[in-house]
Amino acid sequence: MRIGTPPPHYxxxxxxxxxxxxxxxxxxxxxxxxxxxxASVAQxxxxxxxxxxxxxxxxxxxxxxxxxxAEPDRQLDERVPAEKITEFPSPxxxxxxxPPLPPIFEIAVDDAEVAMSPExxxxxxxxLDAGLDWLVxxxxxxxxxxxxxxxxxxxxxxxRGAASVAVTALAVKALVQAPETPARRExxxxxxxxxxGELDAGGGFDGIAKGGIGNYVTSSVVMGLASTRDLAFSDxxxxxxxWLRRNQWDxxxxxxxxxxxxGGAGYGRSGRPDLSNTQLMxxxxxxxxxxxxxxxxxxxxxxxxxxxxxxESNPAPxxxxxxxxxxxxxxxANGGESFASENAGEGRYGEIRPEGAPRSLRSYGSMTYAxxxxxxxxxxxxDDPRVRAAFDWIRRHxxxxxxxxxxxxxxxxxxxxxxxxxxxAQQPTVATIDGVERNWREELAAALVGRQxxxxxxxxSADRWEESNPELVTVYATLALEEALKPAMRVAD
Numbered sequence: 001m002r003i004g005t006p007p008p009h010y011x012x013x014x015x016x017x018x019x020x021x022x023x024x025x026x027x028x029x030x031x032x033x034x035x036x037x038x039a040s041v042a043q044x045x046x047x048x049x050x051x052x053x054x055x056x057x058x059x060x061x062x063x064x065x066x067x068x069x070a071e072p073d074r075q076l077d078e079r080v081p082a083e084k085i086t087e088f089p090s091p092x093x094x095x096x097x098x099p100p101l102p103p104i105f106e107i108a109v110d111d112a113e114v115a116m117s118p119e120x121x122x123x124x125x126x127x128l129d130a131g132l133d134w135l136v137x138x139x140x141x142x143x144x145x146x147x148x149x150x151x152x153x154x155x156x157x158x159x160r161g162a163a164s165v166a167v168t169a170l171a172v173k174a175l176v177q178a179p180e181t182p183a184r185r186e187x188x189x190x191x192x193x194x195x196x197g198e199l200d201a202g203g204g205f206d207g208i209a210k211g212g213i214g215n216y217v218t219s220s221v222v223m224g225l226a227s228t229r230d231l232a233f234s235d236x237x238x239x240x241x242x243w244l245r246r247n248q249w250d251x252x253x254x255x256x257x258x259x260x261x262x263g264g265a266g267y268g269r270s271g272r273p274d275l276s277n278t279q280l281m282x283x284x285x286x287x288x289x290x291x292x293x294x295x296x297x298x299x300x301x302x303x304x305x306x307x308x309x310x311x312e313s314n315p316a317p318x319x320x321x322x323x324x325x326x327x328x329x330x331x332x333a334n335g336g337e338s339f340a341s342e343n344a345g346e347g348r349y350g351e352i353r354p355e356g357a358p359r360s361l362r363s364y365g366s367m368t369y370a371x372x373x374x375x376x377x378x379x380x381x382x383d384d385p386r387v388r389a390a391f392d393w394i395r396r397h398x399x400x401x402x403x404x405x406x407x408x409x410x411x412x413x414x415x416x417x418x419x420x421x422x423x424x425a426q427q428p429t430v431a432t433i434d435g436v437e438r439n440w441r442e443e444l445a446a447a448l449v450g451r452q453x454x455x456x457x458x459x460x461s462a463d464r465w466e467e468s469n470p471e472l473v474t475v476y477a478t479l480a481l482e483e484a485l486k487p488a489m490r491v492a493d
Contacts, residue, residue, distance in 0.1 A: 057096040057381065060293045065093045067295035068302070069257055077253035084334040086260040088315045091302040097292040097379025101424050105177055105227045107485035115428035115488035116441045124445035124481050130456035131478040132178055135171055136187040138457075138471060143190030144168045145471045162211025165198050167472055169217075169224030174478040176227045177486075192228070195221060199236065205243040213267045215277045218243050219284035226287045241288050244281050245296045249273050260316070260332045263303035274331040275307045279370035282377045283420070292379030301378035304371055306332040309363045310389050318350060318361045326389025327363020327397075328371035340364035340405030364405025366414040368393050373421035382425075391425070398432040400447035408462035412476040419444055419483035428488050441484040448477050 069090065076082055107128075108114045111121040140147045146164045168191050175188045202208045205218050222240035225233040246252070249261045256262065264273025265281040278300055285297055292298075305313055307328050311320045318329075318336045329338035335349065340362035342348040350359045372390040380387050397404040403414035422430070422440045430438045452458055453470075458477040460467035467473050 057098045059096050064293050064295050068093050068298045070251055072251035072254045074254045088258050090258050098381045100377050103287045104486045107177055107482050108487045113487040114485055120442040120445050123449050124485055127449045127452055128478055128481045131474050134456035135474055136183050139187050143194030145171050162213050162217050166217040166220035169195055169220040170475045172224035173227040177482045205240055215265045219280040222284040223287050237288055248296055250299050263299035272333040275367050275370055278303055279374045282374050286377045297378050304374045313386055318359055321358035322360035325363055325393055327393040328367040329361045330367055336361050338362050343406050365403045366410050366417050369417040369421040373424045376424045396433045400443055409464045411460055412467055412473045416476040416480045419480040423483045444484050448481055
């Protein structure tokens with residue numbers, strides 16, 4: 001359902017809208033089944049691959065470049081453990097940014113615009129309708145979801161209240177993107193009143209952030225309100241974007257561009273940054289129309305790049321001694337962490353290893369899709385070695401059955417990140433490493449339809465990261481289905 005028109009601070013009108021494909025048959029002819037290169041590849045004087053200017057790209061201005069590379073004019077914030085910081089060479093800033101896919105806040109009305117068979121599209125729509133109906137039926141009387149539920153963010157004590165605002169905001173987006181019904185309209189209005197009421201009662205985003213998961217909540221609220229395209233919310237979206245900028249770890253906290261916290265976002269202002277929070281911040285900035293050459297996005301790109309298992313571009317010791325598989329870990333901060341390493345019995349920090357073996361960290365699915373789409377949102381071209389390495393990891397670890405590296409843990413978070421990343425990549429099919437052409441929309445829809453409960457909800461048997469809560473998981477699942485049902489987009493003529 002469309003509520004309003006883009007507020008003035010949105011830049012949708014400045015971003016190239018790509019033509020909708022007329023049919024799935026056209027998609028196969030227009031879009032390559034492997035990741036499309038829209039820029040040619042050259043080599044610098046050292047023989048290392050670099051990207052030429054991609055089509056439709058714009059140069060990054062000197063002001064943005066200086067803002068990213070500037071040294072701080074203050075001491076390191078006392079909240080940052082200086083003894084744990086890793087120093088790297090000064091980062092590089094791309095010369096050009098390629099425009100990412102603009103935000104799409106509606107599923108396709110016509111199945112001909114979706115790169116799925118009619119049968120798959122019908123099953124996905126029916127599943128989505130059942131999921132949204134369940135959410136409407138299980139909305140709290142105050143308009144919220146998960147009200148009063150305790151959540152336990154990574155490395156934090158349980159939190160109540162704030163998570164409800166975030167989940168309700170994501171549910172708003174799920175309702176907005178689907179066709180309107182009277183019941184959905186009523187649920188949407190109640191949810192929006194709840195969110196704005198919480199913001200007003202807390203004194204804005206700073207008040208909500210006192211719940212301890214400020215970045216998660218603020219990013220979700222920005223996405224939910226931005227999806228409405230209602231001018232009435234433009235100031236609140238702008239305030240949320242400003243909050244995200246202020247709370248990114250950068251020079252304003254005395255963090256140097258060469259340090260491993262730089263550019264990242266964490267749950268709040270007292271803990272180290274991680275890729276999960278950073279990708280959520282980038283989701284919000286992208287959906288609010290912030291240009292990829294913005295310093296906040298380019299600072300985040302520095303952090304994201306240091307999270308990738310790619311020794312050619314990541315100087316972190318764990319990456320230099322690692323698999324080089326192109327995937328991503330949880331965080332590079334404080335020496336680096338990976339839940340996949342923990343799951344493999346090697347310790348979250350990769351500290352459990354045979355005597356004499358170098359320390360490394362394992363890549364895993366949810367963070368690799370998070371990292372991959374973050375590279376695209378930051379304006380990297382599809383031929384960039386970091387983008388290609390991440391996409392090759394995806395091709396080698398293709399599955400909807402689990403979160404690769406973590407099994408059932410965070411499975412629905414993984415499916416949601418996967419759907420967003422593959423839509424951003426603008427690929428109707430993916431050629432996996434075994435040579436099989438995969439229609440990701442059809443496979444995603446089948447996976448979710450098969451896991452849906454008879455009442456329309458979803459739940460994960462693994463309760464880590466609150467995925468035993470059907471309200472959260474059903475929001476993830478409906479949003480993932482909506483990504484699959486959005487129009488397929490043309491990459492190049």
